[in-house]
Amino acid sequence: MESFGVRLHRAVAERGPLCVGIDPHPGLLARWGLSDDVAGLDRFARTVVEALGDRIAVVKPQSACFERFGARGVGILESTIRQLRDSGSLVLLDVKRGDIGSTVSAYASAYLDPSSPLYVDAITASPYLGVGSLAPMFELAAAHGGGVFVLALTSNPEGTSVQRAVTADGRTVAQTVIDEISQLNRGAEPLGSFGLVVGATIGDTGHDLSAVNGPLLAPGLGAQGGTAADLRNVFGSSLPSVLPSYSREVLHAGPDIAGLRAAADRVLGDCRAALATS
Numbered sequence: 001m002e003s004f005g006v007r008l009h010r011a012v013a014e015r016g017p018l019c020v021g022i023d024p025h026p027g028l029l030a031r032w033g034l035s036d037d038v039a040g041l042d043r044f045a046r047t048v049v050e051a052l053g054d055r056i057a058v059v060k061p062q063s064a065c066f067e068r069f070g071a072r073g074v075g076i077l078e079s080t081i082r083q084l085r086d087s088g089s090l091v092l093l094d095v096k097r098g099d100i101g102s103t104v105s106a107y108a109s110a111y112l113d114p115s116s117p118l119y120v121d122a123i124t125a126s127p128y129l130g131v132g133s134l135a136p137m138f139e140l141a142a143a144h145g146g147g148v149f150v151l152a153l154t155s156n157p158e159g160t161s162v163q164r165a166v167t168a169d170g171r172t173v174a175q176t177v178i179d180e181i182s183q184l185n186r187g188a189e190p191l192g193s194f195g196l197v198v199g200a201t202i203g204d205t206g207h208d209l210s211a212v213n214g215p216l217l218a219p220g221l222g223a224q225g226g227t228a229a230d231l232r233n234v235f236g237s238s239l240p241s242v243l244p245s246y247s248r249e250v251l252h253a254g255p256d257i258a259g260l261r262a263a264a265d266r267v268l269g270d271c272r273a274a275l276a277t278s
């Protein structure tokens, strides 16, 4: 099977550099006139798939928003993943898993093994038990054409105290994560399968992303205050690898299908303009 990096590169070339999240928060369900239960969740997710699945490169369901409904919510997540795959978009499950290696193996089986009901193209992962503890995810992803996006510099202000703490060798925690992921992507063409999460809200932090050779997922746009114009400041010469990600900014335009499509087109236009200046 082709690598995730190859598949993502093609999807972005064909559909444009955009990831849209499916985050069915209670407030959004209410805004769409839907009940805060599994029926509302199902309708919400189906509407996003219908509106965007056939036109957006990457769709990112937020697992927490499905998990809060228990087993039936996870059932809707399974069905949403299937619908997205059928519609042609890549599925990035935002699940931020991380643990000791033996447990990471189980998470890898859950999301990156093609025989799993929750199998997706890529997941987000937390490196705070050590990037090395995520090795079972990297191995299974590599074996089956999957991807892993590891948190490096997150969009929330609370991340700074941990991620920018300085380690014994003088690098920040985030830079050690960046460097380890860069190693995994060495030599991959046109793009490695192992990405980083770097928030669009963080400004110029002086971190060196030049050797990553993998996708840089940029959440924090729209509802969290980041703008497409901020991407240049955050990513500098690494702009061509950026995958901008919006959830509420686009979802606020629902449940009207045309409204969702227009919102996605608008932010994609903003991102194309911002990334083209690189």
Ligand SMILES: O=c1ccn([C@@H]2O[C@H](COP(=O)(O)O)[C@@H](O)[C@H]2O)c(=O)[nH]1
Residues within 6 Å of the ligand: 021, 023, 062, 094, 153, 154, 155, 156, 197, 198, 199, 219, 220, 221, 222, 223, 224, 245, 246, 247, 248, 249
């Ligand atoms: O650093 C991070 C990592 C992940 N997220 C997730 O992205 C979306 C953002 O939603 P918006 O509505 O566009 O604010 C959400 O699922 C977060 O959990 C992030 O925001 N920052």
